[in-house]
Amino acid sequence: MVAGTERVGTWAETLLTFVQRYPGVHLREIRRRLGIPIGTLDYHLYRLGREGLVLVRFQGGYKCCFPAVAASGTGPIPEAQKTLLALLRQPVPRALLLHLYLEGPSAPAALGEALATSGPNLSYFLKRLEHAGVLVREGQGATRRVRLTDPKQIHQVLLEFPPLETKPVDRFLRFWSELHP
């Protein structure tokens, strides 16, 4: 009984810490990272939600989790940032947004080439991101361009919230890329 209680407590705490560290992370990603069975995870999310510690919302077919209060202690995360965070936790939208943020407005063909993705796949994600209000498609034919609606917002989110790290290569890349003289 005691061991069971301890285990439940540990899972809930681990889950809360993870969601606080990576707001916007979706259910299946949490399961992959923490190795918590999906049923148990659902139960703890429900419990944490009922206690007002975690908020869960559906976005683009994903069940995204947010802490009630940001880890920085500045209060709840604004709605616009939540939308952006949930998108930045998914590989293709993240790559797309980062490319537009770093390179500026780009032609769809250049985006497809930079991301090494097919036209229909790119078109699907562009439509989703446009629907979420984070980018706009302008022009026609050869002058067609995709641009971010609010690059400053992306800048702020990238600075405030760490990305999900996947492999040692990502950590290596992040560490050496972020060193400044």
Added chain:
Amino acid sequence: MDLALVTNIAYAGIAAFGALLTALGFLAVRRAPSPRMALVAGGFLLITLQGLVVGLGLFTGGWATATLLLVSALFEAALLAVLFVATLVR
């Protein structure tokens, strides 16, 4: 304690750990090519080469201590130059 043996093991360790970091560095360059990352990977490659060259020199015993120190110093100087440039580029 046999200092020659300890030094040999130390350089073998430098070569092995350097090789691991070089591999990570080149994987990082493949994932996100940039001059800085290429230089960092190059820096780790220099450390690996230093470990290999000096380690082999010690192991075979054909080189004088002064020669080994000179080779080691040249690798260190090259490494410092590479890392210095890496801090200036993005």
